Amino acid sequence: MKLPLIPTAFVLTAMACMIGLGVWQLQRKAEKEALLDRYVQAATMPPVAWPETPDMDLLFRRATGFCLEPVSWRAIAGQNRAGDVGWRHIAACRTGGGEGPGMQVVMGWSQSVNSPEGWDGGEVTGIITLDPEFGLRLVSEEPVAGLQAVALPSPEDIPNNHLLYAIQWFFFAAAAGIIYALALRRRLRELA
Known part of the structure; x- marks a missing residue:
């Protein structure tokens, strides 16, 4: 029996792409491990002043900033230290003279979405993390x-x-190969 050229080329190309994606995920795994190690090290470094411009190299560092006044508040879903689900309250702070982006500060947690009252700003010490906005x-x-x-x-x-993603891509490639082999075998039986 002669192999069908176009379906075989298609399946082999698809399998090669899936294997390539699996290898890429293994490379990403190593990159992510290095990044996480850098974050763990950052958590042990001395505190820094709140940066005037966002610096992703400061993620998970302790920092101190000064909130001249909270300009607005927003609440997003989050947990308290006991693991209870509720709302994290974030103050958008003015940090001085209009320079820089200001400072977004998570000032605490509650069961209520309503903003806290009575905080007029001041020095804040905490941990730097990402803010999508x-x-x-x-x-x-x-x-x-x-x-x-x-x-x-x-x-x-x-x-x-990334290791799980890599395994998933390798499994997809193997499954595609097995399914195609079974289809070829069935076709061979029908032709015999």
Whole structure:
């Protein structure tokens, strides 16, 4: 029996792509491990001043910033240190003279979406983490009055699923090969 040229080429090309994606995921796994190691090391380094411009090299570093005044508040879903689900309260702070992006500060956690009252700003010490909207945010170690302590960010909370993705791509490639082999075998039986 002669192999059908176009379907065989298609399946082999697809399998090669899937294997390539699996190898790429293994490379990404190593890159992610290096990044997570860098974050773990950052957590042990001395505190820095809140940066005037977002600097991703400061993720998971302790920092101190000064909030001249909270300009606005927003609440996003989050957990307190006990693991309860509720709302993290983030203050958008003015940091001075209009320079820089200001400072986004997670000032605590509560069951209510309503913004806290009575905090007029001041020095805040916490851990730098990502803010999808503003680049960076500071997660305060101490809550303001009326709020509970929010769960602190940790590099351990960042998943590294690249090995599972690689296994998945290799499985898809093997499955495609097996299915095609079974289809060829069935066709051979029908022709015999």
